[in-house]
Amino acid sequence: MxxxxxxxxxxxxxxxxxxxxxxxGLRMALRVAxxxxxxxxxxxxxxxxxxxxxxxxSRCGYLTVRDQDPCALCEDPGRDxxxxxxxxxxxxxxxxxxxxxxxxxxxxxxxxxxxxxGEGLAKPRLEALFRRVGEGKVxxxxxxxxxxxxxxxxxAYIHERLTESGVRVTRLAFGIxxxxxxxxxxxxxxxxxLQGRQVV
Amino acid sequence: MxxxxxxxxxxxxxxxxxxxxxxxGLRMALRVAxxxxxxxxxxxxxxxxxxxxxxxxSRCGYLTVRDQDPCALCEDPGRDxxxxxxxxxxxxxxxxxxxxxxxxxxxxxxxxxxxxxGEGLAKPRLEALFRRVGEGKVxxxxxxxxxxxxxxxxxAYIHERLTESGVRVTRLAFGIxxxxxxxxxxxxxxxxxLQGRQVV
Numbered sequence: 001m002x003x004x005x006x007x008x009x010x011x012x013x014x015x016x017x018x019x020x021x022x023x024x025g026l027r028m029a030l031r032v033a034x035x036x037x038x039x040x041x042x043x044x045x046x047x048x049x050x051x052x053x054x055x056x057x058s059r060c061g062y063l064t065v066r067d068q069d070p071c072a073l074c075e076d077p078g079r080d081x082x083x084x085x086x087x088x089x090x091x092x093x094x095x096x097x098x099x100x101x102x103x104x105x106x107x108x109x110x111x112x113x114x115x116x117x118g119e120g121l122a123k124p125r126l127e128a129l130f131r132r133v134g135e136g137k138v139x140x141x142x143x144x145x146x147x148x149x150x151x152x153x154x155x156a157y158i159h160e161r162l163t164e165s166g167v168r169v170t171r172l173a174f175g176i177x178x179x180x181x182x183x184x185x186x187x188x189x190x191x192x193x194l195q196g197r198q199v200v
Numbered sequence: 201m202x203x204x205x206x207x208x209x210x211x212x213x214x215x216x217x218x219x220x221x222x223x224x225g226l227r228m229a230l231r232v233a234x235x236x237x238x239x240x241x242x243x244x245x246x247x248x249x250x251x252x253x254x255x256x257x258s259r260c261g262y263l264t265v266r267d268q269d270p271c272a273l274c275e276d277p278g279r280d281x282x283x284x285x286x287x288x289x290x291x292x293x294x295x296x297x298x299x300x301x302x303x304x305x306x307x308x309x310x311x312x313x314x315x316x317x318g319e320g321l322a323k324p325r326l327e328a329l330f331r332r333v334g335e336g337k338v339x340x341x342x343x344x345x346x347x348x349x350x351x352x353x354x355x356a357y358i359h360e361r362l363t364e365s366g367v368r369v370t371r372l373a374f375g376i377x378x379x380x381x382x383x384x385x386x387x388x389x390x391x392x393x394l395q396g397r398q399v400v
Contacts, residue, residue, distance in 0.1 A: 003263040010246040017228040046210040063203040
């Protein structure tokens with residue numbers, strides 16, 4: 001048997017994870033092969049724990065414990081039902097929560113529109129967003145989307161679909177990141193920061 | 201229970217793999233949490249297979265099937281025992297084999313000397329190299345090491361230790377990579393390519 005065959009199979013599975021390419025998957029698999037013992041049991045146990053205990057909230061798309069749906073964020077009575085923050089990915093919710101600057105509800109799209117490739121967004125999550133807004137509690141939809149072409153298309157589409165609902169649709173400010181310098185900003189960022197300039 | 205706890209535990213284990221940082225480990229763990237079903241069983245099976253079937257060759261450090269030691273490369277009667285190619289990592293052996301341009305034997309150091317941090321190289325692999333050379337068959341040691349400070353220190357150390365053995369010690373050529381342009385080369389690469397210039 002060729003010892004590379006199991007390595008290549010493991011590398012191929014690793015490569016399905018985000019940010020892992022063919023060569024980095026191989027490096028990871030070789031690290032596993034060279035492990036003196038603890039890594040594989042740790043990884044298998046942690047994988048099983050996530051698989052068995054963690055699921056997605058059917059309402060907002062954020063992480064939740066298997067037997068709690070909707071999730072703790074959706075059920076928290078202390079949060080503002082009139083503010084709905086739309087993100088692309090559950091990871092974005094973690095980061096916004098860490099910033100401690102938002103106390104409304106969330107809605108994760110789990111993707112975005114990709115005009116070039118026809119579509120790309122799991123449409124059901126978009127329709128679920130419009131249904132949630134249609135329930136009548138939401139006054140403002142905050143689009144916390146990324147800044148690429150697909151995210152812009154998704155933002156435009158959501159805005160268009162919600163025009164007649166009377167709900168305010170806003171988007172995170174574009175500008176110079178905190179701690180950064182104008183000298184390091186690209187021209188698109190500078191143009192958007194100028195466009196969005198604010199009175200001091 | 202906080203659904204982030206199992207995610208963070210999985211992310212921490214992922215971060216032990218080479219090239220995976222804190223944030224990329226988290227992204228990978230979130231991908232696992234969102235998986236509709238196939239990923240975890242595939243990953244667990246592939247991890248187990250590598251753990252059970254693949255080991256390191258005690259002679260050259262390359263991958264081998266658990267019950268075959270020394271490995272197929274070490275045992276292949278068609279290879280040249282007088283040429284010994286020294287690499288830092290088993291992955292480098294895979295790449296050199298893919299290039300099809302070497303038919304000697306290999307020796308993986310599984311690390312390198314790190315003068316700044318005292319040492320860093322698993323010394324036994326270096327001593328094993330000197331023992332192999334001492335067996336008398338090897339005529340040329342080809343250092344296929346990387347190009348950073350630690351690799352240079354390792355090359356210098358091996359060269360010094362083998363000076364009195366009468367064995368030829370060579371190192372892979374430094375120069376402009378194939379398919380690249382002089383305009384894209386940094387000054388160190390250019391200086392080394394000039395130094396190593398060859399008659400056409």
